[in-house]
Amino acid sequence: MFSAFLPTKIVFGEGSIEKLSSLAKNLGTKALLVTGKKSTKKTGLLDRVIDLLKRVGIESIVYDKIQPNPINDDVDEAAQIAIRERVEFVVGLGGGSAIDSAKAIAITAAMGGKFWEYVPVGGGKKPTKALPVIAIPTTHGTGTEADPFAVITNPRTNEKVGIGYDVIFPKFSIVDPALMTTLPKDQTAYTSMDAFYHSLEAFLNIDANVYSDILAIDSMKRIVANLQTAFDHPDNMYARTNLAWASTEAGITETLTGVIANHAIEHGLSGFNPQLAHGLGLCITGPYLLEYMFDECYERLSTLAREIFNIQEFDVRKSARLFIEKLYEFQENFKLNPKLSTLGFKEEDLEKIAHVAFNTMKGVVTKSPKKLGEEDLLQVIKRAF
Template sequence: MQFDYYVPTKILFGKGQLANLHSQKLPGQKALIVISSGKSTRENGYLARVEEELNLAGVLHIVFDKILPNPIKTHVMEGAALARKEGCNFVIGLGGGSSIDAAKAIAVMATNEGDYWDYVTGGSGQRKPVPNDPLPIVAITTTAGTGTEADPWTVTTKEETNEKIGFGYEKTFPVLSIVDPDLMLTVPPHLTAYQGFDALFHSTEGYIAKTADPISDLYALKSIELIGKSLAKAVANGKDEDARADVALANTLSGMVESLSSCTSEHSLEHALSAFHHELPHGAGLIMISKAYYTHFANIHACDDRMIAMAKALGKTDATSAMDFVDALCALQSACGVAELKMSDYGIDGNNLEKYAANARETMGGLFLVDPARLSKEDCIRIYEESFR
């Protein structure tokens, strides 16, 4: 039995924790606050609260507010240029996974020359080593979806080539993360569901991946259990503080799973969809392909014991077969009102699914290597076909 454990982020978890930001040892004197291009961070008062905390700490700050739901390289480079121009010496990602992911990428490029894609290791990335340490990163999450507050990963799209690729290394872990479920009470039901299933799949993929270890297994099963217990409740009543806290903890645990294990090709297959269709929420794309994806592994008996364990964690305590997990997954999607999502509603071309299968392998082919069994190109196309409507 061997494993490496490295999750160096300090995490403040729980109701009201944002109010403790000013009392923390912050990693600099001037922050670039990275938020989305939407209105919610300002309208809900979250930006103002963070700025007040920084004022109490005597920390200067400026705001970069262009991040899209699927972050793009152009904005990474623009945010990094602003950080350099303004003399910022740390970056705060405030918002959902997109804002925090973008903050990590901006932190890398604020201290390094060239283009962000010089350092990306997939697709057309140049795979160069990063010469200078990134700026320190503080993550303040207002959603429960990506687990990015507890892992080093960031996902960015290169618009010119439709490549959506993950990147990260030990230096892109946040030094401090605040997970305050109070900041999630305003997330609307459909986004609560999309984000919750993203967190679920980080844990299920990390649990069936070849890279799983005894510690990631503990975190994964607990995360799956919490989502099975409380995601539908959070979708039905966004003001349910206990449900929000459960899903927030599940999300943070899923980030730890990602730090210790890995995603599988489910994420590669979804990234190929949202790389071409930027308006497709990542979690929604994962939901669309998930039934066919896990049914494939159940049918070939690639990881029966692990799928049975996931079914039990998700609430089907009498599970005896791998398909019991698929049944529990579909039941949860129905309970959350997302079982009928359609690829065609987002402009995905059902007559050209080979394009997405090829993109998945070309950009994030490494994740196929940790699948519990080999997925062929034909398998990928069939998963898309069975998912399409």
């Protein structure tokens, strides 16, 4: 048995950004545009969005301080601006960090107080309302345009926490692959593999179902088939379109089932080292976690060996082993298998990282096919170190 609640209207395809005016015109006359510090300005997208809103009489207030691993301080500051300026809806423009921040701001501006009051390890209050959110992703990775989740870091406690509330499903999401052709090579790989692990973890989640399985498998197949092309030829619209849809599919699978312990581990890692790209962190620890849980998930991995990498091996356990090997090899094509010790992590911090990862993300850890505790997460991190 499973249930599905997917209230977001998704407008997908090349050129779909032009639909913004008609979608936004009934949401109000003043919007808060939430974006990062550079990319949307450099590409001209921010000005384009401001103009599209202006065409239907909507004034834009711009908040452009979002960091790659967004923090609660910025969310609180932007929420106060939203309240003061009496904005009526929020536009998340950029990667997952900008859209996640837009969702967090939408809660805080509508509910009042500080954002951390609405985080399970903070105040734990459940929000009953939020400002409407329009999501306009410029990366093909997080799937946040199709889910009710947001991930925000508290830099004082190193806690990187995911929240999930129905009130922050985007009202509208515009997924335009043409906005993603300016992604640097490393971000093309990082974000694509973020989507891959959303789908892989959803497929292994104990709540996996026929609906999520179909989307998860299709998402992974599209990424494996198209990432190299987009990496080598950034303007290839066929590849970008497939990667964009794979990311949106992955967001839907997250909504239907959810991720597992690999995301908890990565949140612990990048909570301590904000310079670690989320997708890279998932790749570093992902194969080690699969090996650690092998006895509990090898049958599912064998299915993926056949479906994703076309491995025709009768022995189920051997087939599953080959899937892990092929995944590692695929990641190596994009240099996504470094050791944590080469990225500034210190051995003496590993226990604290595992503790924070388990404490803040226990909800997804418990959805893993193997029963895992804090010590298990530490063992996986040590293998990746």
